[in-house]
Amino acid sequence: MAETKELQQVKGDKPAVPEDAKARPAAKGKAPLDVPTGTPTVIVDDLHIVYRVYGAASDSEKGNAVNALTRILKRQGRPQMKEVHAVKGVTFVAYHGDAIGIVGRNGSGKSTLLRAIAGLLPPHKGAVYTDGQPSLLGVNAALMRELTGERNIVLGCYAMGMTPAEVREKYQEIVDFSGIDEFVQLPMSTYSSGMGARLRFAISSAKTHDVLLIDEALATGDREFRKKSEERIRQIRESAGTVFLVAHDLRVIEETCNRVIWLHKGKIRMDGDPKEVIAAYNKG
Numbered sequence: 033m034a035e036t037k038e039l040q041q042v043k044g045d046k047p048a049v050p051e052d053a054k055a056r057p058a059a060k061g062k063a064p065l066d067v068p069t070g071t072p073t074v075i076v077d078d079l080h081i082v083y084r085v086y087g088a089a090s091d092s093e094k095g096n097a098v099n100a101l102t103r104i105l106k107r108q109g110r111p112q113m114k115e116v117h118a119v120k121g122v123t124f125v126a127y128h129g130d131a132i133g134i135v136g137r138n139g140s141g142k143s144t145l146l147r148a149i150a151g152l153l154p155p156h157k158g159a160v161y162t163d164g165q166p167s168l169l170g171v172n173a174a175l176m177r178e179l180t181g182e183r184n185i186v187l188g189c190y191a192m193g194m195t196p197a198e199v200r201e202k203y204q205e206i207v208d209f210s211g212i213d214e215f216v217q218l219p220m221s222t223y224s225s226g227m228g229a230r231l232r233f234a235i236s237s238a239k240t241h242d243v244l245l246i247d248e249a250l251a252t253g254d255r256e257f258r259k260k261s262e263e264r265i266r267q268i269r270e271s272a273g274t275v276f277l278v279a280h281d282l283r284v285i286e287e288t289c290n291r292v293i294w295l296h297k298g299k300i301r302m303d304g305d306p307k308e309v310i311a312a313y314n315k316g
């Protein structure tokens with residue numbers, strides 16, 4: 033998303049932190065680790081995301097004769113469209129060096145929020161402002177199953193904007209980081225889901241990202257890989273990037289992030305220190 037006038041203003045002397053953000057624990061409590069505060073990378077302002085599902089009908093609307101007769105009498109067609117209000121007025125500011133974990137129950141809007149920050153979903157209301165190019169790394173990131181790991185690394189690096197020289201320089205590092213060894217010569221369709229996830233993470237994190245959005249990609253890795261990934265996320269943060277991490281494994285979040293946002297039914301329930309938010313989340 034292009035840098036906006038609003039964000040340029042925000043990057044001036046006085047960051048425009050929304051009023052409610054000032055009241056949140058991250059802002060008023062202890063400063064997150066080594067974060068140089070004051071330079072926002074992502075501003076989410078009263079964001080609403082609504083999915084429109086065409087051809088959907090609720091149980092009460094479909095398949096029964098009374099409903100069909102009512103529709104005929106009222107000259108209505110089949111119900112065509114349902115709306116799912118997945119994100120309902122989310123507001124927060126992320127800063128350079130933040131690693132923000134997003135937790136919440138299934139369907140609470142975590143993946144939707146990441147996709148909206150990545151610019152893949154248009155806001156129904158509100159806005160997302162980002163400084164730099166956000167990159168979404170998901171378990172479903174578009175690597176091609178029928179191609180070998182090697183081809184996917186090369187194409188993936190080109191897709192992220194690397195030059196041929198940079199690809200040559202990074203290639204071996206990516207293979208080593210992913211730990212897929214000789215499987216790199218085989219099509220990805222022969223990989224386990226963990227191997228695929230590791231390769232995706234290795235490719236996506238080979239480049240320095242301004243804003244890296246990670247959706248569950250670390251969930252399938254083993255302990256050793258998780259440690260390596262956490263280290264790499266730390267490096268990304270140190271190079272003044274911002275990382276968002278969605279993971280159901282709360283240990284990964286607690287060990288990796290300096291701030292946690294708890295989403296509940298599309299709204300922020302809590303935002304602040306990982307230990308405090310995770311403790312509250314575990315209590316329900």
Ligand SMILES: Nc1ncnc2c1ncn2[C@@H]1O[C@H](COP(=O)(O)OP(=O)(O)OP(=O)(O)O)[C@@H](O)[C@H]1O
Binds near residue numbers: 136138139144
């Ligand atoms: N493509 C879509 N079309 C319609 N509704 C969707 C779509 N994707 C998600 N939803 C709905 O939006 C809501 C939020 O979903 P989302 O996937 O963002 O939640 P989540 O917190 O990431 O869930 P999970 O933990 O299960 O991955 C859910 O009610 C879901 O059914």
